[in-house]
Amino acid sequence: MNQIVERIKKQYPDPTIELNYSNPFELLVALILSARCTDARxxxxxxxxxxxxxxxxxxxxxxxxxxxxxISSCSMHNTKAKNLIELAKEIxxxxxxxxxxxLEELTSLPGVGRKTANIVLSMGFGIPAVGVDTHVLRVANRLGISNSKKAETVENDIMEKVNQEDWIVFxxxxxxxxxxxxxAKKPxxxxxxxxxxxxxxxxxG
Structure with a gap:
């Protein structure tokens, strides 16, 4: 496990995601919009x-x-528009x-799930957290870090096996x-x- 962590850190030394943002608010909005929508879009x-x-x-x-x-070019735009206005009002x-x-406050906001909240905490505020999307879940399964298909279980498995200071980069x-x-299809x-x-x-294969 230590070898996996060290290689990940060497390959991807700067924790980053492929969404453009300059503050926690922009990150939160971008994450909500990115559900079932490409990062480029x-x-x-x-x-x-x-x-x-x-x-x-x-x-x-x-x-x-x-x-x-x-936001009409992304999927579920009607729901996302409604959630974004309600979210902003609550904030x-x-x-x-x-x-x-x-985590508790973020997940209480409209349209914000655990994955989104953890990414905002870690990438927006630098607070140690583990965001589990479909990629993290799949790769963690293939590496044997977790055998669960549930995001929260995979999150807990990663937090147990990886030092807290490495959660974000990992x-x-x-x-x-x-x-x-x-x-997913052709690794x-x-x-x-x-x-x-x-x-x-x-x-x-």
Whole structure:
């Protein structure tokens, strides 16, 4: 396990995700929009969106039809538009228009699940947390870090096996590994920097 962690840290030394943002609010909005939408598409949407609604203060007063039009190229845009306005209202009413810094507070907001909350905590505030998306879940299973298909169980398994100071770089590394090398249908094992130590659980061929 230590070897896996060290190789991940060497390959992906700077914890990052492929969404564009400059503060926790922008990250939160981008994550909500990115559900079932590519990061590239989300980044195009947020480039326009943040010019009009740069903070929760502006977004809470957004016109639904106008907001829905801006985000219409991503899936589930009607629900996302509704959630974003309600989310902004709650952030301003309960937290003085600042994104809260706890898992409980974040997951109480409309449209915010555990994965999104953990990514905001870690990437937005630098608070140790593990965000488990489909890539993290898949790669953690293939590496034998977890045998669960439940995101929260995988999250706990990673937190138990990886030192807290490495949580952020580790899970973001798994995301990038899953996106670009350890893909769902055709993992590129020959090009993978973990090839010689990966048990390849569930990988065909």
């Amino acid at each position: 989300t980044n195009k949407i947020t480039e326009e969106l943040f010019k009009i609604y740069p903070t929760a203060k502006e977004l809470k007063d957004a016109n639904f039809d106008e907001l829905n039009g801006i 301003c009413e309960k937290y003085d228009c600042e994104v809260p810094k706890s 899970y973001t590394g798994l995301i990038l590994l899953g996106r670009h090398i350890c893909k 590129d094992c020959k090009s993978c920097f973990l090839n010689d130590i990966c048990p390849k659980i569930g990988v065909n």
